Amino acid sequence: MARVFLFVLDSFGIGGAPDAGQFGDAGADTLGHIAAACAAGAGDREGLRKGPLALPNLTALGLARAAELATGRVPEGLDGNVQPRGMWGAAEEISRGKDTPSGHWEIAGVPVSFDWGYFPHEIPAFPADLLEKIARHAEIPGTLGNCHASGTEIIERFGEEHIRTGKPIFYTSTDSVLQIAAHETHFGLERLYALCVVARKLVDPLNIGRVIARPFTGETASTFQRTGNRRDYSVPPPEPTVLDRLTEAGRNVIGVGKIGDIFAHRGVPDVRKANGNMALFDATLQAMKDARDGDLVFTNFVDFDMLYGHRRDVPGYAAALEAFDHRLPEAFALMKAGDLLVLTADHGCDPTWRGTDHTRERVPVLVHGAGAGTIGIRPTFADIGETVAAHLGLPRGRHGTNFLNDAVQNA
């Protein structure tokens, strides 16, 4: 039994999703395109990083082979001849959205079979009666933005007007989401959270997955900065996830980073927040030390997506991967006999792709603690949740199969 440690590298797709064309993402490949850019010198940034992508620990687990399985190509600069020491493979998403909750819920054993509500690519993107109701119930003088946007760009564009008028900034993306940006002190953080609670109730009938509070500080367009006080208001998963099943069986689930928010705080009794991938890694190591037999540690490493994927920042994404890779041995060192460490992702966010949204891709599944070999291409992320459940001794769930049952061990 022992413990399971599940690390989601948010947006770390490896290309090759068979249904990518339905999302306008045919050819998107987060890892492959970062690696190609780095190999061509386009991943260099003074004082940050230089040269081909260097991910020795992920490659030792089988990342290059997993990517080759997903796309038919070894990412440039990674060594496809390394004999993996881990169990490696790729997984496809059957949920219809390429958003964070869909990805994580499916990883936790619950694919999303319904369609989320989305806001159209129009201005205003939000229905007039919705905006009017939110303004009335939350007592705000109106809203700014009201469009599809990148979160950093929109506070630069409307932040000063927001401070002047007190109108919060509303925006969305191709995710099922209403995001509300407001200044932490001029508008007030607690007031922003209260506004999001009001908005959450009012978007329920539209089947919107998340309302997200996006607080920021600074006084001028060029100095505005988003803070770590982001808060997500999600709807709960439609069925019990492996997190619910574990907590019902008396186990502890330690959710590091935004895991609690993503699962609407269901099945995550122990929430640990941290700002930035390195602090998240520190918190994860502590959680690994605290976890008892039968417990799950589930971490979301958000920087890959939020700071680099959506910002279409190749050197930033490459440097974040290298920093993460560098720290993996610290996690390996905390593993005891019977523990399982699974690394995966919830969707892609190719920093070389058009626009600023997620990309539909296969994701890597890399396992430390289950020998060396391959689990092939898994038809659903839910195989991860079912493997976690089986490893921790739970009865079978409704979705997915334990990939360790059909793993092909190296001779």
Ligand SMILES: O=P(O)(O)O[C@H]1O[C@H](CO)[C@@H](O)[C@H]1O
């Ligand atoms: O551009 P920012 O505000 O980071 O928004 C991104 O983050 C949201 C939630 O993950 C997504 O909807 C995406 O649009």
Ligand SMILES: [Mn+2]
């Ligand atoms: Mn995500």
Ligand SMILES: [Mn+2]
């Ligand atoms: Mn995202």
